[in-house]
Amino acid sequence: MTDTPLLNVTGLSRRRAGRAAVADVSFSLNRGEVLGLLGVNGAGKSTTLSMLAGALRPESGGITLDGRDFVADPGIAQSLVGWLPEAAPLWPELSVDEHLLAFCRLRGASRAAARKAADTIIARLQLGDLRRRLAGVLSQGQRQRLGVACALVHEPALLILDEPANALDPVQIGELRKLIRERAAAGVAVILSTHVLGEVVAVCDRVAILHEGRLRHDAPLRDDAGGKTLESTFFGIATGAGA
Numbered sequence: 001m002t003d004t005p006l007l008n009v010t011g012l013s014r015r016r017a018g019r020a021a022v023a024d025v026s027f028s029l030n031r032g033e034v035l036g037l038l039g040v041n042g043a044g045k046s047t048t049l050s051m052l053a054g055a056l057r058p059e060s061g062g063i064t065l066d067g068r069d070f071v072a073d074p075g076i077a078q079s080l081v082g083w084l085p086e087a088a089p090l091w092p093e094l095s096v097d098e099h100l101l102a103f104c105r106l107r108g109a110s111r112a113a114a115r116k117a118a119d120t121i122i123a124r125l126q127l128g129d130l131r132r133r134l135a136g137v138l139s140q141g142q143r144q145r146l147g148v149a150c151a152l153v154h155e156p157a158l159l160i161l162d163e164p165a166n167a168l169d170p171v172q173i174g175e176l177r178k179l180i181r182e183r184a185a186a187g188v189a190v191i192l193s194t195h196v197l198g199e200v201v202a203v204c205d206r207v208a209i210l211h212e213g214r215l216r217h218d219a220p221l222r223d224d225a226g227g228k229t230l231e232s233t234f235f236g237i238a239t240g241a242g243a
């Protein structure tokens, strides 16, 4: 980990359907850090993550990634960011193997480099048995694992996972947790959005809570100042009873 944050977000705002979906959100994230992002339905998590992935333009505010102005040059997301959106965007007629090759090739990797990266991630995520299976016939959990593989295959510096444990069985949830900690140990900064508080406790270093588009809490997970549990902090904010 270095002293300079990988990601700096300042005053990020975006309206959707005429309403503030994300309002004046600021935070930073170090290399090797895993941030859990919590919030009730509609709190603004996916909108925030879409902006950090370069898929949605902020209306105002700044994002720097690895010291570069991300808002001015969202193209840097291609190499620096890996994103698993809420619904992994897969092509039903392409196989697992073809997906991984395509994700690498679209980012400018040579055929040989794409082959090597695909083989590495297939081995790490134990997708070997599925490599020739078409995405359109995968089970929901298998699709989710392919989505995680696509987010990771180009070895991004920032990994954004929106509800990654969706549809995974308990064995795969354990594997996912291991994978996240392994990537963090290798210096990758991770943002994990979830509705499962236990998921945050199991893998995150820090937790941020969004409510009505605003960042209402951002603190280390083990910071038990005031003796509050994550659950009481979350419900306090969600019900309007807490800070």
Ligand SMILES: Nc1ncnc2c1ncn2[C@@H]1O[C@H](COP(=O)(O)OP(=O)(O)OP(=O)(O)O)[C@@H](O)[C@H]1O
Pocket: 016, 017, 021, 039, 040, 041, 042, 043, 044, 045, 046, 047, 048
């Ligand atoms: N494509 C869209 N068009 C219009 N409004 C949208 C769109 N996407 C999101 N919104 C609105 O923006 C606000 C924030 O939504 P967002 O999806 O970011 O919340 P979320 O915290 O990810 O919610 P959830 O936990 O339900 O996935 C909500 O009020 C939502 O209705």
